[in-house]
Amino acid sequence: MLLLARKNLLLHKGRFALAVIGISCAVVLVLLLMSLYDGWRENMSTYLRHVRADLWVGKKGASDLFHTLSLLPTMGEQPLRDIEGVAQVSTFVGRLMTATVHGRERHTFLIGVEGAGNGPVEIVAGQEALHDGEIIIDDVFARKERLQVGETMTVAGETLRVIGIARGGNCFLYQYAFVTITQAKRLLGLDDLVNYFLVQVSPGVPVSEIATRIEQASSFVSAFPKEQFIANNLSLTGDNFLPILRVLEVIGVIVGTVVIGLTISALTAEQSAEYGVLKAVGAPNRMLYWTAMQQALGCGLLGWIIGVPASWGVVALAQYFVPQFPAAMSPHQAFWMLGCTIGMSVFAAIMPVRRIARIDPLLAFKS
Amino acid sequence: MTTATAMTRNSEPRTPNPEPLVQLREVTKVYGHGDTAVRAVDQINLQACPGELVLILGPSGAGKTTLLSLIGGLLHPTSGSIQIAGTELTALSPAALSRFRLQQLGFVFQFFQLLSALTALENVELVLRLGGCTFSQARQRAEELLVRFGLGHRLQHLPRMLSGGEQQRVALARALALQPPVVIADEPTGSLDSHSGEQVIHLLRQLVDEEHRTVIVASHDLRIQHVASRVFRCGDGHLEELPMPQSEL
Numbered sequence: 001m002l003l004l005a006r007k008n009l010l011l012h013k014g015r016f017a018l019a020v021i022g023i024s025c026a027v028v029l030v031l032l033l034m035s036l037y038d039g040w041r042e043n044m045s046t047y048l049r050h051v052r053a054d055l056w057v058g059k060k061g062a063s064d065l066f067h068t069l070s071l072l073p074t075m076g077e078q079p080l081r082d083i084e085g086v087a088q089v090s091t092f093v094g095r096l097m098t099a100t101v102h103g104r105e106r107h108t109f110l111i112g113v114e115g116a117g118n119g120p121v122e123i124v125a126g127q128e129a130l131h132d133g134e135i136i137i138d139d140v141f142a143r144k145e146r147l148q149v150g151e152t153m154t155v156a157g158e159t160l161r162v163i164g165i166a167r168g169g170n171c172f173l174y175q176y177a178f179v180t181i182t183q184a185k186r187l188l189g190l191d192d193l194v195n196y197f198l199v200q201v202s203p204g205v206p207v208s209e210i211a212t213r214i215e216q217a218s219s220f221v222s223a224f225p226k227e228q229f230i231a232n233n234l235s236l237t238g239d240n241f242l243p244i245l246r247v248l249e250v251i252g253v254i255v256g257t258v259v260i261g262l263t264i265s266a267l268t269a270e271q272s273a274e275y276g277v278l279k280a281v282g283a284p285n286r287m288l289y290w291t292a293m294q295q296a297l298g299c300g301l302l303g304w305i306i307g308v309p310a311s312w313g314v315v316a317l318a319q320y321f322v323p324q325f326p327a328a329m330s331p332h333q334a335f336w337m338l339g340c341t342i343g344m345s346v347f348a349a350i351m352p353v354r355r356i357a358r359i360d361p362l363l364a365f366k367s
Numbered sequence: 368m369t370t371a372t373a374m375t376r377n378s379e380p381r382t383p384n385p386e387p388l389v390q391l392r393e394v395t396k397v398y399g400h401g402d403t404a405v406r407a408v409d410q411i412n413l414q415a416c417p418g419e420l421v422l423i424l425g426p427s428g429a430g431k432t433t434l435l436s437l438i439g440g441l442l443h444p445t446s447g448s449i450q451i452a453g454t455e456l457t458a459l460s461p462a463a464l465s466r467f468r469l470q471q472l473g474f475v476f477q478f479f480q481l482l483s484a485l486t487a488l489e490n491v492e493l494v495l496r497l498g499g500c501t502f503s504q505a506r507q508r509a510e511e512l513l514v515r516f517g518l519g520h521r522l523q524h525l526p527r528m529l530s531g532g533e534q535q536r537v538a539l540a541r542a543l544a545l546q547p548p549v550v551i552a553d554e555p556t557g558s559l560d561s562h563s564g565e566q567v568i569h570l571l572r573q574l575v576d577e578e579h580r581t582v583i584v585a586s587h588d589l590r591i592q593h594v595a596s597r598v599f600r601c602g603d604g605h606l607e608e609l610p611m612p613q614s615e616l
Contacts, residue, residue, distance in 0.1 A: 003489060003493075004484065004485065004493065011484045271483075274480070274482050274483065277482070280439070280441055280474055281497075281542075282467070282468035282469025282470070282494075283497050284462065285461075285462075287497070362441055364474065364476055364480050365432050365553055
């Protein structure tokens with residue numbers, strides 16, 4: 001019956017090609033959205049994972065870098081150092097700022113670097129050693145704004161020379177940029193204040209235990225283990241934007257299912273008489289159902305085969321034209337989509353199968 | 368190929384077979400209910416033995432196709448019994464009936480009803496594959512049948528590339544692929560020109576004479592009367608056996 005399924009599909013090559021293109025587009029759409037979803041989550045957390053901190057200590061009520069504002073006095077550092085089990089404490093200063101680049105106003109999340117603990121993830125051009133009056137920008141920001149090492153940009157009235165370009169600081173809406181801690185405090189107006197303290201605990205000491213000790217020592221602070229703090233930051237997108245991507249993915253799957261369903265339904269309707277003949281000569285119903293299923297799977301899998309490489313091309317193009325596009329493609333997504341395509345095909349075949357079930361073999365006696 | 372006009376019913380005396388292969392008893396088929404009910408087939412009795420070609424004549428709407436559909440297990444009778452090769456069709460489940468049709472019955476339709484996407488060879492192969500043959504067995508048997516029916520040069524042609532006569536011969540090959548004991552033909556010459564029609568009539572007669580199959584034909588075509596073993600006239604749901612012309616005896 002595979003032969004019949006294949007030949008029936010190829011009987012109307014134009015329609016078959018259109019159906020496969022339609023399914024491929026649905027596959028591309030879904031994979032694009034999946035890669036956007038994964039890329040977003042990955043990009044949002046790359047820098048935070050890189051920061052050397054077992055605990056992020058901020059003002060009570062503040063829980064992330066974007067939603068809430070944490071301001072703590074610099075003098076709070078010493079009491080933290082005094083807590084048993086704390087190995088090291090450093091400060092984190094950072095905030096979204098408006099910068100002027102090539103005469104245009106742009107946004108960047110400015111971070112003050114203290115030591116090597118909260119610097120950029122990876123330098124891809126220029127150098128890492130920062131001095132006042134210098135800035136390291138993200139690779140995506142550099143491409144988007146056509147900025148190169150040696151050029152300048154202005155933040156809060158101060159001109160900063162780009163000395164390095166880093167990777168791993170793209171959060172889609174904005175990118176991280178790094179200056180010295182003193183410069184950052186000046187630019188952000190945080191002379192005796194910091195946003196967070198970054199705490200590293202002594203080896204072998206449970207992080208949760210230190211977090212409890214810190215919160216017991218001061219009722220004005222909250223201490224978040226690293227993973228918790230990353231999760232808090234991801235929830236900004238996880239709670240608000242990413243579900244929209246999931247909805248669009250579902251719409252893509254529905255479109256693909258409808259394209260397969262319409263194609264196979266039209267084919268089944270046209271060939272009702274032939275199905276009637278097959279029933280009359282004794283073909284069992286399950287074989288006829290399997291033929292429709294094979295046709296649906298044929299359309300779906302071909303759409304997947306074309307759609308997967310096409311989605312790689314579309315993502316590459318999107319990232320070329322929109323550098324901040326945070327897509328992350330993986331074989332896992334392609335295999336997930338394969339399962340989804342099989343599911344779409346099976347579901348799409350239900351209507352044609354029901355139609356075949358109703359076909360009267362007596363049709364064979366009619367013209 | 369011999370023409371039908373030159374053919375006569377096999378005059379060799381055949382050993383009478385006491386066991387009819389096809390047996391209809393008091394078969395009635397009513398369409399609709401109440402005042403609108405139509406008795407398409409009304410208490411019909413019919414028997415056909417192996418090696419018989421039974422012709423059912425009658426005008427359109429006389430119930431010929433309904434009768435063939437009942438014999439073919441495609442319609443369930445309102446009442447009565449239909450036995451083919453000792454199996455009571457009315458007692459079979461739809462799935463069992465489907466298996467029975469595949470193994471025991473061959474169908475030839477007026478409009479050929481070949482699958483348009485498949486070649487002549489594939490149309491015949493498909494039934495063999497349904498019957499459980501391996502791919503190579505199916506190919507070999509299909510080729511043999513089509514060559515036998517003079518279509519060796521048309522194996523890879525799609526139905527639309529074949530003439531009506533050639534299509535009907537492919538349909539005949541498909542009907543015989545699994546060597547069913549009973550062949551049911553509905554107006555097998557109805558869509559053919561005179562010459563092609565005679566070729567098909569000749570092939571049907573061959574099935575009876577050489578392979579001892581039971582062939583039941585519904586047709587308007589009086590030429591078939593010359594090769595039929597028995598002739599019935601169908602009208603108003605009834606079946607009446609006609610006396611064979613003296614020349615045919």
